[in-house]
Amino acid sequence: MFTISKEFHFSASHVLDRLPDTHPCARMHGHNYVVVLELSAEDEDRTDSGFVRDFCELSVFKAWVDAALDHRHLNEAMAGLPPSAENLAKWIFDTWAGEFPELGAVKVSETPKTWAVYRP
Numbered sequence: 001m002f003t004i005s006k007e008f009h010f011s012a013s014h015v016l017d018r019l020p021d022t023h024p025c026a027r028m029h030g031h032n033y034v035v036v037l038e039l040s041a042e043d044e045d046r047t048d049s050g051f052v053r054d055f056c057e058l059s060v061f062k063a064w065v066d067a068a069l070d071h072r073h074l075n076e077a078m079a080g081l082p083p084s085a086e087n088l089a090k091w092i093f094d095t096w097a098g099e100f101p102e103l104g105a106v107k108v109s110e111t112p113k114t115w116a117v118y119r120p
């Protein structure tokens with residue numbers, strides 16, 4: 001089994017409005033988000049070039065991140081889901097698993113110290 005990953009960056013705002021008013025994240029704030037796509041394939045399923053998938057083919061995901069998430073308010077961009085890092089990772093997975101069948105996990109970081117991973 002081989003696993004490849006590629007990192008994408010965007011900036012966005014959110015409000016975690018289901019938290020108590022006293023929680024700092026219940027106020028509007030922003031993050032410089034990092035998203036990592038992890039794709040896996042068995043040895044024999046790789047391309048003739050030895051790829052799980054050509055990294056260049058992930059440019060469509062970058063274009064979508066730029067259009068749908070970058071400099072957006074995630075409470076609006078994520079179809080009404082509470083915009084936690086966990087929900088963002090799963091929403092991205094569910095949105096892109098059809099396009100990239102090798103997708104095994106999506107990781108989301110809001111700060112340099114925190115990560116959420118969705119792996120079905």
Ligand SMILES: Nc1nc2c(c(=O)[nH]1)N=C([C@H](O)[C@H](O)COP(=O)(O)OP(=O)(O)OP(=O)(O)O)CN2
Nearest residue numbers: 014016025031083084085086087110111113114116
């Ligand atoms: N399980 C989760 N917990 C929190 C999430 C989340 O998405 N999932 N999100 C937030 C906030 O949006 C934000 O990420 C704040 O995180 P936090 O680690 O508290 O950030 P700080 O920089 O303030 O942390 P320091 O400890 O002060 O460095 C909160 N929780």
Ligand SMILES: [Zn+2]
Nearest residue numbers: 025029031110
């Ligand atoms: Zn936050």
